[in-house]
Amino acid sequence: MRQLFTSLVEGVLAIGSFIQAQDTQILEAIREKYNLPGLAAARYRDSGLIKSAVGLRKVDDPTKLKATDTFHLGSNTKAMTGTLIGILVDQGCLDWNLTLPKALPELAPILSEGHRETTIEMLGAHRTGIQDDTSQDKEFLERLYDPSLSPTEGRRLWLSRLLSKDPVGVPSEYFYDNANYLILGHIIEKYTGHGSSWEEIIAEQLFKPLDMKCGFGSPPESSITSVDNPWGHLVNSPSDVPTPVGGPLIRRDNPPTLGPAGTVHCDIESYTKFLQLHLDGFNGRPTPLKISSETFKKLHTPYPSSPSDNQPYTYGGWGYLDGSTSPWSNGPVLSHAGSNVLNYAEVILAPRLGDKGEALMAFMNVGNAVQGGTLPAGNATIDLFRSMLNGSLFPPPKEA
Known part of the structure; x- marks a missing residue:
């Protein structure tokens, strides 16, 4: 009996090693195809989280x-900032229809x-009509890096x-702009009280209860030259060496001021806990944050579309597909991509x-080309998710 058990264990381990090797080969092929410094991917399903990584943390350093x-x-x-807004709505502090003069009365005069x-x-x-040009003001951005x-x-x-200036675009028409989430972050700071920053609030109300190990800005390093985590890489054109x-x-x-719009860093395990929160909330299961079903529905519902729309987007920070063009998903899809030019992350949630x-995840320590198209990160992600969905990468576990 012991010999039979030993043989079964050895067989399972051999199958697991073969699958891991196959996953690594697929990831490495995608990494080489798009000249990425490093590439990590993960898939979360009811059988658990599986993740893998290939390449280097920094192109001129051997650290894997x-x-x-x-x-x-x-x-x-x-979507994390959107979730905090939902929490404040549930607490009765905010209402989705609250206007800016009432939400931020101290700014009403201007x-x-x-x-x-x-x-x-x-x-x-x-949907505010905001098309902010602040990022073009180098002197102003430089001021935002002042540690004081x-x-x-x-x-x-x-x-x-x-x-203080009228929006450039037309309110109610979709135009993606980070400034919308800077405003939401500032509203969160005001209504949570006690003078806490958005960074302190999200750490206390989201990261801590979900046991997420997350921070802000570039991934942590022990020194200015250490390679403890992935370094960001720049490419100006698709043919560039990162x-x-x-x-x-x-x-x-980006300057720390942009926090609510895009400065969080996480390990994959931690980020998956946030994604699980939204998968469970979408499907009506209990969650550690006890967000109401009404609020989850609001966070996951797209704003009514207009003829100029090119991307349905929800009230809570997700791109949205209704499933009609993604039969594999068995229903709606929530997604988002993020990049600070030097890094890239993308996630797809298929709640049904x-x-x-x-949840399907992709992470790269290089962004899209600044000039000349979307390579390398965007197209690499397409290949990556396609490999997951066709079953070649991270295939489902075999039934006993």
């Missing part, structure tokens, strides 16, 4: 990228007429500058896939 590393999430942070009817739900769905200026103070400066970007950590990311829903 690991699936346990910390990755920059970029604009995938927005608000332009074009922002006075802007609501929280419009901000969450990028807190992220909250930076957000006040940004919003005072932004909201260039690692060093210097002080604060300079390896399988028994409890699934």
Whole structure:
């Protein structure tokens, strides 16, 4: 009997090693095809989380990228900020239809007429008409890197500058802009009280109860030259060799002020806990944060479309597909991609896939080309998710 048991264990381990080798080969082929420094991927389903990584943390250093590393999430942070808004709605602090003059009365005297009817739900769905050009003002952005200026103070400066001018676009029409989530982050700071920053609030109300090991800005390093986590890399055109970007950590990311729109970093295990929260919430299962079913539905519902729309987007920070063009998903799909130019992350949530829903994740320590198209990160992600969905990468476990 003992010999039979030993043989069975050895057989299972051999199958597991074969599958892992196959996963590594697929990831390495995608990494080489798009000239990525490093590539990590993960899939979460009811059988658990499986993840893998290939390549290097830094192109001129031999340290291997690991699936346990910390990755920059970029604009995938927005769904976290949206979740905090939902929590405040459930607490009775906010209402989705609250307008800016009422949400931020201290800014009411400088608000332009074009922002006075802007609501929280419009901000969450990028329907404010805001097309912010602040990122073009190098002198202003430089000021935001000053360590003596807190992220909250930076957000006040940004919003005072932004909201005193009428929006460039048409309110109610979709236009993706980080500034919408800076405003939401500042609203969170105001209504949570006690002078806490968005960074402190999200750590206390989201990361801590979900046991997520997350932080802000470029992934942590023990020194300015260490390679403890993936370094971000820059490519100006699709044919470029990725260039690692060093210097002080604060300079390896957008200014800290942009936190609510896209500065969170997490390890894959931690990020999966946030995704599981939304899979469970979508499907009506209990969650550690006890967010109401009504709020989860709001977070996952797209804003009513207009003829100019190119992407349905929910009130809570997710791209949305109704499932009509994705038969594999068995229903709606929530997704988002994020990049600070030096890193890239993308996630797909398919809440009706399988028994409890699934999450597909991709992480790269290089962004899309600044010029000349979407390579390398965007197309690499397409190949990666296609490999997951056709069963060649991270295949489902064999039934006993």
